[in-house]
Amino acid sequence: MQVHDSFDRRIDYVRIAVTDRCNLRCFYCMPEEGIAYEPKSHLLSYEEITRLLKVLGNLGFSKVRFTGGEPFLRKDFIQLLENTANLQLFKNIHITTNGTLIKNQIPKMKSLGISKINLSLDTLDAERFKKITRRSDFEKVMKTFHQLVEEGFQVKVNAVVMQGVNVMDILPLAQLAADYPVSIRYIEEMPFNGGYKENQKICTAKDIQQTLQSAYPSLQPMVGKHGDTATEYQVEGFKGTLGIIPAFSRTFCNTCNRLRITAKGEIKTCLYDSGVFSIRDFIRSGVTDDQLTEKIIALIKLKPKDGFAAEEGSKLRITRSESMSSIGG
Numbered sequence: 104m105q106v107h108d109s110f111d112r113r114i115d116y117v118r119i120a121v122t123d124r125c126n127l128r129c130f131y132c133m134p135e136e137g138i139a140y141e142p143k144s145h146l147l148s149y150e151e152i153t154r155l156l157k158v159l160g161n162l163g164f165s166k167v168r169f170t171g172g173e174p175f176l177r178k179d180f181i182q183l184l185e186n187t188a189n190l191q192l193f194k195n196i197h198i199t200t201n202g203t204l205i206k207n208q209i210p211k212m213k214s215l216g217i218s219k220i221n222l223s224l225d226t227l228d229a230e231r232f233k234k235i236t237r238r239s240d241f242e243k244v245m246k247t248f249h250q251l252v253e254e255g256f257q258v259k260v261n262a263v264v265m266q267g268v269n270v271m272d273i274l275p276l277a278q279l280a281a282d283y284p285v286s287i288r289y290i291e292e293m294p295f296n297g298g299y300k301e302n303q304k305i306c307t308a309k310d311i312q313q314t315l316q317s318a319y320p321s322l323q324p325m326v327g328k329h330g331d332t333a334t335e336y337q338v339e340g341f342k343g344t345l346g347i348i349p350a351f352s353r354t355f356c357n358t359c360n361r362l363r364i365t366a367k368g369e370i371k372t373c374l375y376d377s378g379v380f381s382i383r384d385f386i387r388s389g390v391t392d393d394q395l396t397e398k399i400i401a402l403i404k405l406k407p408k409d410g411f412a413a414e415e416g417s418k419l420r421i422t423r424s425e426s427m428s429s430i431g432g
Contacts, residue, residue, distance in 0.1 A: 124177070164193070174422070193407075202248065260279060281341045368382050376407065
């Protein structure tokens with residue numbers, strides 16, 4: 104079975120935030136003092152998430168990504184990964200992590216067949232890392248990076264590029280793709296942080312592409328795949344690839360194939376909407392799997408044409424201080 108939205112986009116990828124908690128305090132994601140975390144009873148339980156995944160898998164969803172906050176902060180997260188693998192419905196089980204807590208979980212992930220990890224890393228300079236994250240975990244993250252590569256994981260490094268902060272890291276990060284079979288993905292800064300100001304200067308996807316093109320004249324775009332948010336590039340002699348995600352410019356919306364579920368169970372059909380439905384409350388009202396299936400199909404039909412339409416119709420114009428940790432990374 105395949106589910107399409109009202110713009111005939113096939114929706115087959117779900118991102119699920121398992122927690123809004125994080126042990127880092129990246130200034131573009133979370134205030135230094137943290138946020139008011141949701142109590143455990145407000146979060147989707149692992150049983151509820153597994154039930155949702157079973158329904159989504161039977162609707163043709165083939166990819167799930169677990170995010171946070173930092174997903175490995177949630178107790179027994181590895182059990183949820185095992186539950187998901189045991190469903191045998193998802194070809195791709197991905198995790199986005201800051202890399203500070205997963206060292207001891209790598210063997211178990213390998214045994215479950217989970218091999219695709221997105222590692223959040225905005226700089227290769229230890230002092231800048233500390234300024235950005237407000238923590239001193241750079242060496243720990245780099246050890247995780249090397250361990251994942253050595254263990255054969257498919258690693259994507261996610262770097263949010265911020266004007267005046269880490270633009271100087273664009274080329275050093277690219278060198279990782281020259282030396283290792285990894286994908287470096289440069290992400291435009293998004294407005295979901297307490298410090299965002301209207302008319303703020305954004306380092307755009309075009310700016311990033313021009314920086315890379317100047318340094319690497321052989322930079323060539325690769326053929327895109329279904330649902331890609333990144334424009335991927337290859338450089339002659341590189342072991343890995345480079346990618347640029349126009350998260351603020353939103354030029355990839357016409358191929359969007361995803362559904363987001365926040366830690367407290369709100370379905371977001373677009374990153375830029377304010378949450379369209381509490382699937383948590385719907386589940387807890389005692390609905391059947393058939394009713395759950397029908398509701399998800401109906402919600403997918405509400406998916407907006409693009410992020411601009413979603414923002415126009417949402418409350419985000421007045422809630423841009425919302426943490427990405429709450430939204431689901």
